[in-house]
Amino acid sequence: MGAQLGNSRKRGGRYRQFTEINVTPFVDVMLVLLIVFMVSAPLLATGVSVDLPQSEARAISDQDNAPLEVSLQADGKLFIGEREVENDQFIPVLSQIMKQREDKRIYIRADQTLPYSKVMNILGSVNRAGFSKVALISDPVT
Numbered sequence: 463m464g465a466q467l468g469n470s471r472k473r474g475g476r477y478r479q480f481t482e483i484n485v486t487p488f489v490d491v492m493l494v495l496l497i498v499f500m501v502s503a504p505l506l507a508t509g510v511s512v513d514l515p516q517s518e519a520r521a522i523s524d525q526d527n528a529p530l531e532v533s534l535q536a537d538g539k540l541f542i543g544e545r546e547v548e549n550d551q552f553i554p555v556l557s558q559i560m561k562q563r564e565d566k567r568i569y570i571r572a573d574q575t576l577p578y579s580k581v582m583n584i585l586g587s588v589n590r591a592g593f594s595k596v597a598l599i600s601d602p603v604t
């Protein structure tokens with residue numbers, strides 16, 4: 463006789479409440495969120511690509527929110543954070559950063575194929591710029 467409402471069913475001459483939950487919109491939203499997180503997760507890893515040596519040292523606790531990172535690649539390129547710096551400008555740039563930062567922690571990431579002398583030169587330069595809390599970053603032994 464009349465039009466049936468979208469949220470009820472007619473049984474035995476009476477209307478009953480539709481009690482099934484439609485999960486299709488929920489599944490659609492969850493799939494979109496899954497895709498967004500799968501695409502954005504690899505983009506969250508920042509830094510310069512360096513082949514780190516392995517070490518049995520414990521991980522450094524996250525005392526600083528944003529420690530300064532110095533990276534030295536196998537081809538000799540030097541980076542402060544993600545910015546490339548020439549060797550002759552390294553100490554002046556670090557000294558300028560030292561004046562602006564309250565925390566004085568610095569992490570050094572050096573490629574494992576580099577000679578020990580190059581890493582020690584960077585450590586000496588970091589010390590001359592005024593940083594005394596220096597940590598060397600390595601990959602954990604698997």
